[in-house]
Amino acid sequence: RSTPSTPSTPVVVQEEVQAALADGRGVVALESTILAHGLPHPDNIEIAAQIEDAVRAGGGVPATIAVLGGVVHVGLGPSELERICTAPDVAKLSMRDLGVAVALGLDGATTVASTSAVAHLAGIRVFATGGLGGVHRGASATFDVSADLGVIASTPVLVVCAGVKSILDVPGTLETLETLSVPVLGYRTNAFPGFYLSDSGHEVPWRVESAAEAAAVVVARDRLGTDAAGVVLANPLPVDRQVERGLHDRLVAEGLAVLEREGVHGKDVTPRLLEYFHDNSGGESLRANVELVLSNARLAGEVAAQIVAQSA
Amino acid sequence: RSTPSTPSTPVVVQEEVQAALADGRGVVALESTILAHGLPHPDNIEIAAQIEDAVRAGGGVPATIAVLGGVVHVGLGPSELERICTAPDVAKLSMRDLGVAVALGLDGATTVASTSAVAHLAGIRVFATGGLGGVHRGASATFDVSADLGVIASTPVLVVCAGVKSILDVPGTLETLETLSVPVLGYRTNAFPGFYLSDSGHEVPWRVESAAEAAAVVVARDRLGTDAAGVVLANPLPVDRQVERGLHDRLVAEGLAVLEREGVHGKDVTPRLLEYFHDNSGGESLRANVELVLSNARLAGEVAAQIVAQSA
Amino acid sequence: RSTPSTPSTPVVVQEEVQAALADGRGVVALESTILAHGLPHPDNIEIAAQIEDAVRAGGGVPATIAVLGGVVHVGLGPSELERICTAPDVAKLSMRDLGVAVALGLDGATTVASTSAVAHLAGIRVFATGGLGGVHRGASATFDVSADLGVIASTPVLVVCAGVKSILDVPGTLETLETLSVPVLGYRTNAFPGFYLSDSGHEVPWRVESAAEAAAVVVARDRLGTDAAGVVLANPLPVDRQVERGLHDRLVAEGLAVLEREGVHGKDVTPRLLEYFHDNSGGESLRANVELVLSNARLAGEVAAQIVAQSA
Ligand SMILES: [Mn+2]
Ligand SMILES: [Mn+2]
Ligand SMILES: [Mn+2]
Numbered sequence: 001r002s003t004p005s006t007p008s009t010p011v012v013v014q015e016e017v018q019a020a021l022a023d024g025r026g027v028v029a030l031e032s033t034i035l036a037h038g039l040p041h042p043d044n045i046e047i048a049a050q051i052e053d054a055v056r057a058g059g060g061v062p063a064t065i066a067v068l069g070g071v072v073h074v075g076l077g078p079s080e081l082e083r084i085c086t087a088p089d090v091a092k093l094s095m096r097d098l099g100v101a102v103a104l105g106l107d108g109a110t111t112v113a114s115t116s117a118v119a120h121l122a123g124i125r126v127f128a129t130g131g132l133g134g135v136h137r138g139a140s141a142t143f144d145v146s147a148d149l150g151v152i153a154s155t156p157v158l159v160v161c162a163g164v165k166s167i168l169d170v171p172g173t174l175e176t177l178e179t180l181s182v183p184v185l186g187y188r189t190n191a192f193p194g195f196y197l198s199d200s201g202h203e204v205p206w207r208v209e210s211a212a213e214a215a216a217v218v219v220a221r222d223r224l225g226t227d228a229a230g231v232v233l234a235n236p237l238p239v240d241r242q243v244e245r246g247l248h249d250r251l252v253a254e255g256l257a258v259l260e261r262e263g264v265h266g267k268d269v270t271p272r273l274l275e276y277f278h279d280n281s282g283g284e285s286l287r288a289n290v291e292l293v294l295s296n297a298r299l300a301g302e303v304a305a306q307i308v309a310q311s312a
Numbered sequence: 313r314s315t316p317s318t319p320s321t322p323v324v325v326q327e328e329v330q331a332a333l334a335d336g337r338g339v340v341a342l343e344s345t346i347l348a349h350g351l352p353h354p355d356n357i358e359i360a361a362q363i364e365d366a367v368r369a370g371g372g373v374p375a376t377i378a379v380l381g382g383v384v385h386v387g388l389g390p391s392e393l394e395r396i397c398t399a400p401d402v403a404k405l406s407m408r409d410l411g412v413a414v415a416l417g418l419d420g421a422t423t424v425a426s427t428s429a430v431a432h433l434a435g436i437r438v439f440a441t442g443g444l445g446g447v448h449r450g451a452s453a454t455f456d457v458s459a460d461l462g463v464i465a466s467t468p469v470l471v472v473c474a475g476v477k478s479i480l481d482v483p484g485t486l487e488t489l490e491t492l493s494v495p496v497l498g499y500r501t502n503a504f505p506g507f508y509l510s511d512s513g514h515e516v517p518w519r520v521e522s523a524a525e526a527a528a529v530v531v532a533r534d535r536l537g538t539d540a541a542g543v544v545l546a547n548p549l550p551v552d553r554q555v556e557r558g559l560h561d562r563l564v565a566e567g568l569a570v571l572e573r574e575g576v577h578g579k580d581v582t583p584r585l586l587e588y589f590h591d592n593s594g595g596e597s598l599r600a601n602v603e604l605v606l607s608n609a610r611l612a613g614e615v616a617a618q619i620v621a622q623s624a
Numbered sequence: 625r626s627t628p629s630t631p632s633t634p635v636v637v638q639e640e641v642q643a644a645l646a647d648g649r650g651v652v653a654l655e656s657t658i659l660a661h662g663l664p665h666p667d668n669i670e671i672a673a674q675i676e677d678a679v680r681a682g683g684g685v686p687a688t689i690a691v692l693g694g695v696v697h698v699g700l701g702p703s704e705l706e707r708i709c710t711a712p713d714v715a716k717l718s719m720r721d722l723g724v725a726v727a728l729g730l731d732g733a734t735t736v737a738s739t740s741a742v743a744h745l746a747g748i749r750v751f752a753t754g755g756l757g758g759v760h761r762g763a764s765a766t767f768d769v770s771a772d773l774g775v776i777a778s779t780p781v782l783v784v785c786a787g788v789k790s791i792l793d794v795p796g797t798l799e800t801l802e803t804l805s806v807p808v809l810g811y812r813t814n815a816f817p818g819f820y821l822s823d824s825g826h827e828v829p830w831r832v833e834s835a836a837e838a839a840a841v842v843v844a845r846d847r848l849g850t851d852a853a854g855v856v857l858a859n860p861l862p863v864d865r866q867v868e869r870g871l872h873d874r875l876v877a878e879g880l881a882v883l884e885r886e887g888v889h890g891k892d893v894t895p896r897l898l899e900y901f902h903d904n905s906g907g908e909s910l911r912a913n914v915e916l917v918l919s920n921a922r923l924a925g926e927v928a929a930q931i932v933a934q935s936a
Binding site for chain 1: 320321322323384406407408409410411412414415416425426429430432433452453454455456457458459461462463466578
């Protein structure tokens with residue numbers, strides 16, 4: 001490493017995104033960890049483009065976020081997307097890692113936490129991802145709770161997700177979101193989704209029937225001004241598009257055993273698990289993962305457009 | 313539900329409360345969950361008035377907080393008090409639920425968390441309630457910890473309470489308040505009260521002898537400016553007014569069993585438990601509950617007046 | 625106690641410290657709990673001077689923080705240092721206790737939490753201590769987690785420490801720092817230090833090779849502006865200066881048994897334990913404790929000077 005020297009503006013916002021924000025169009029932040037660590041190469045390049053298209057189909061402008069050479073990019077062009085999809089040593093950066101990556105001039109992919117934080121910096125109100133991080137099984141002994149939850153609790157960005165993966169402690173995650181005063185809305189559902197599954201077996205506290213209703217909650221929160229928490233909008237896969245429950249339960253049981261056997265923990269858990277699922281589900285886990293991300297991106301585009309319309 | 317449309321100012325402050333704040337008189341926020349879900353009808357209407365009178369007797373101006381038709385009211389007139397005391401479908405709203413209630417145009421009663429948050433918005437420095445939410449028994453497995461604690465930790469409002477009910481994990485609640493850097497003051501006591509009991513069996517870190525000393529802590533915190541936490545002022549029932557310990561222990565044991573048997577959890581726990589106590593204590597739990605709320609309201613009025621005087 | 629009356633400016637910054645901040649020199653905050661409760665009298669007076677000298681040797685200006693007669697002092701003169709080192713009834717003040725001490729006019733020593741908070745108030749960016757508070761062993765049942773962690777998570781001050789004492793739950797503390805989005809940097813090490821031991825057996829997420837790199841992370845975080853967390857810079861004792869592992873393990877086991885037997889808990893744990901170690905290690909624990917504090921103070925001086933240089 002060379003002598004550290006921090007650029008005075010370590011955040012660059014893509015021109016189209018800048019223009020969309022200035023013009024009052026709805027912008028949707030997208031994370032890059034799914035591109036760098038969640039999807040197999042070379043499919044990830046194609047899927048990255050599909051996710052951005054889904055945001056546009058919903059009425060929004062996409063802004064994929066990543067760190068390239070120590071600069072935080074909000075909105076990536078084709079060559080930047082390819083770099084994050086193909087570079088061999090892309091770090092996985094939570095919010096606390098961003099400053100380190102900037103100081104040391106690294107390439108890195110952003111998580112739910114860091115994408116939310118950067119989105120807020122740039123004035124973006126909505127973020128689409130696959131699943132949130134949460135409370136890990138056994139966290140009462142290990143204290144292993146994702147930084148995603150605390151960042152959502154202090155960052156006024158609405159996150160569209162398909163719930164959390166059932167390898168986590170789902171009820172513990174919902175309780176922690178309640179403790180942290182983060183609203184959780186079910187999109188046309190009373191059930192908190194379980195990522196590959198449409199229904200995790202746990203209820204959401206509130207249900208909304210449309211992107212307009214979800215946006216109204218964000219606008220009402222802005223006008224109230226009690227706090228700066230984000231909002232979780234939980235968008236399940238349709239029941240006929242979820243991973244078949246028997247396959248799902250087998251994958252989760254096997255995946256947890258693999259983590260145990262290989263001693264994987266911390267930030268390596270999700271990438272390793274997704275790899276295991278993708279290798280052992282005959283394509284089903286990848287299919288569902290891509291479908292739910294596209295569905296979330298489209299809904300996020302709709303909500304972003306609605307927030308702008310209702311705030312006017 | 314009709315199309316959502318958020319009023320541009322979803323908070324209305326009653327004229328008397330506005331005048332009191334402008335004139336530098338001490339204002340005391342009061343919650344409405346006790347009215348809607350904690351006390352039996354029709355007594356609750358009468359008791360609501362007594363609580364407001366107790367604030368005035370202490371030297372303050374009462375501001376009961378509730379959401380009516382999607383508008384947050386700070387200070388309720390007689391017909392509004394009656395509506396929150398009698399309407400059949402009043403939601404229980406923690407801070408995270410306020411934006412949803414505003415967006416969807418609901419009626420709702422405010423908890424410790426939401427009342428504190430709204431009080432702070434309106435410029436009110438003191439809030440009187442019965443007992444705080446806290447860490448639930450078994451929370452190390454369930455992660456069930458009330459949002460009250462986190463909201464108090466980030467909202468500079470002094471909360472007068474009679475500690476927490478002994479159905480909670482009392483030492484765990486005190487540790488969590490310490491972890492969250494919330495000062496806890498005993499009012500003329502070294503013991504943290506246990507709601508129906510004068511002494512929970514656990515110590516407070518600091519003791520104050522007067523409303524003036526409690527107010528001095530608030531004023532000192534303002535002048536220091538290290539953080540925006542609230543202050544818990546724990547005000548026990550006199551020993552000769554507490555619920556007799558044998559009766560108390562029986563009610564708690566039975567109440568916990570009822571919750572278990574009926575599968576009650578989350579926001580439904582406290583209302584169900586109070587109902588059980590009120591139905592099975594021959595009037596004692598209701599008597600003590602009302603007395604402690606009135607005592608807290610009066611002390612809150614004194615502290616609010618002192619804060620204004622000392623800040624001048 | 626007399627009638628409370630809070631001074632309108634309860635914080636006094638020593639002239640030399642004021643001048644250093646105005647001139648853009650690096651200032652390093654120092655805590656006083658180690659002086660009042662961590663080191664034996666009369667050695668503590670001499671060691672207090674050595675710690676300040678170490679900061680200067682690193683290129684910084686020291687500012688020891690304490691509360692005297694209800695006034696928060698940032699930077700102590702010789703007679704004030706002697707008072708905090710010798711007064712018999714110096715309270716131990718975490719952040720939540722500062723307002724109480726100001727209101728009641730007390731003398732008190734500051735912890736990691738309160739020193740960080742006051743440093744930030746005064747515009748100081750770096751703080752040197754021995755070890756952080758953390759997650760206590762058994763905290764999943766007791767919820768006993770130091771307020772230090774939450775304060776560091778919301779206070780943009782870099783804390784130089786030698787990790788945490790192995791009487792704590794070290795991996796639980798590291799997980800909690802991750803959950804709270806606090807960056808942890810190892811200074812020329814991949815291992816999180818264990819206070820008396822150079823290596824706690826757990827990894828740090830990032831390693832820096834110089835004071836300049838650590839400062840670059842702080843400057844990068846300032847320029848990003850995603851959040852107001854502090855940074856933990858973990859600086860181990862050299863392996864040949866650590867407490868011999870056999871002695872260490874015996875002291876920890878015995879110390880935990882003493883706490884258990886004497887029923888010591890809360891804020892009394894660390895002082896009692898250090899006293900036990902100092903009485904039963906033939907001088908080794910005191911020797912190591914002083915060496916690591918001096919090493920941290922010197923490194924903090926270097927980092928403070930670098931932050932100023934790189935921010936220019
Ligand atoms: Mn973790
Ligand atoms: Mn709960
Ligand atoms: Mn503790």
